Amino acid sequence: MKSPVAGIAIGFLLALAAVVVGTKWLGARPMPHVITVTGESRLVGQPDTAMVMFGIEKSANTVAEGQKLVSAVVNKVIAAVQAAGAAKQDVATSALNVSQGWDYHKHVPKGYNVSTMLTVTVRDVQAVGRVIDVAVASGLNRLQGVRYDVRTPAWRQKALREALVNAHEKAQAMATDVGRPLGRVVSVTEAGGWEASPAEEYYGARSDILLRSVVGAPALKPVPPLMRSLPGQRAMTVQVVVVYEL
Numbered sequence: 001m002k003s004p005v006a007g008i009a010i011g012f013l014l015a016l017a018a019v020v021v022g023t024k025w026l027g028a029r030p031m032p033h034v035i036t037v038t039g040e041s042r043l044v045g046q047p048d049t050a051m052v053m054f055g056i057e058k059s060a061n062t063v064a065e066g067q068k069l070v071s072a073v074v075n076k077v078i079a080a081v082q083a084a085g086a087a088k089q090d091v092a093t094s095a096l097n098v099s100q101g102w103d104y105h106k107h108v109p110k111g112y113n114v115s116t117m118l119t120v121t122v123r124d125v126q127a128v129g130r131v132i133d134v135a136v137a138s139g140l141n142r143l144q145g146v147r148y149d150v151r152t153p154a155w156r157q158k159a160l161r162e163a164l165v166n167a168h169e170k171a172q173a174m175a176t177d178v179g180r181p182l183g184r185v186v187s188v189t190e191a192g193g194w195e196a197s198p199a200e201e202y203y204g205a206r207s208d209i210l211l212r213s214v215v216g217a218p219a220l221k222p223v224p225p226l227m228r229s230l231p232g233q234r235a236m237t238v239q240v241v242v243v244y245e246l
Contacts (some may be wrong), residue, residue, distance in 0.1 A: 010018070016077030032187060033246040035174055039167025041159045041236045046203060047148035050122040054135055055117035062096055066114030070096075071140040080138040081120050081131050090121035150234050160190070161237040167242040175246060183245030191239035 043163050056073050060066035078091050097119040103110040118140070128146060136143075175182040 019163065032183075032186075033180070034243050035171055035182075035246050036241065036243045037167045037170040037172065037174065038191060038244060039163040039179045039240045041163070041166060043155060043159045043162070043164035044233050044235045045150045045152075045155050047150055047234050048123070049149045049151045050128045051147045052120045052122060052128060052131055052135075053144035053147070054113060054118040054120070055115060055144050056118060056140050057142060059101055059111055059113050061111045063112050063114060065099070065114050065207070067096075070114050070116055074116065077118060077138045080133045080134040083128055084131050084134045085124070086120050086122065086131060090123070091236050093117065094118050094119065096107055107188045111116065112203060115142075148234060150236070156236070156238070160235055160240065163240045164236045166241065167240055171242065171244045175215050175244070178246070180246045186243040186245055188242045188243075 054077070056064050056070050056071070056077070058069035060069055074093060081091060082088060093116055097113075097115045099109040099113045099115075100109050101113050102108075119136075120131055120135070122131055124149065130144065132146075172182050
């Protein structure tokens with residue numbers, strides 16, 4: 001007759017054997033020691049692209065009439081900027097808005113205001129002034145602003161490479177501090193980034209003079225030339241998260 005102690009011992013050994021066999025069958029292995037770091041890169045580049053944002057607004061007795069007037073100006077402006085060198089796919093309209101007009105002397109509604117936005121992407125930043133000039137001469141009456149950007153793919157690729165180098169340097173320093181060799185890369189994830197720039201030009205008072213000249217009173221002759229400001233520089237920051245084995 002077996003003793004209770006022997007039975008417990010046999011049961012424990014069988015359970016242990018089952019765990020060992022199951023672990024081997026599942027192919028499980030101990031989790032490796034890892035280190036996670038964030039690499040960052042910040043580049044400053046000269047803009048190679050500009051987005052010029054125009055507004056076109058007309059007042060009319062009916063919405064349909066206002067839309068017709070706006071469409072006529074839009075078509076004329078699009079033809080003019082394309083003749084100045086803008087590609088067809090780089091000209092887009094958006095944000096059609098309709099609002100109730102108002103007679104401020106009689107304090108009663110009066111017709112409607114219809115407006116839309118027109119954005120022109122200019123691939124040569126030196127041509128921004130020319131594009132604005134021909135658009136204004138074609139009848140638009142609002143300049144929203146100019147936004148400069150760097151679209152060259154190599155610029156972003158360089159930032160990503162530098163962020164990876166920065167991550168490796170951080171990981172190597174931390175591995176050395178804890179006394180372990182830095183192992184292989186387990187994963188790499190782009191953590192995002194952001195762009196910052198002083199290169200958003202708003203024409204302010206010069207724009208106001210220009211619009212008053214275009215739309216009528218008080219008439220200013222001739223329309224003063226637009227300010228040809230330099231686009232400045234654009235900064236981009238990129239982050240990557242890298243996991244290494246230790």
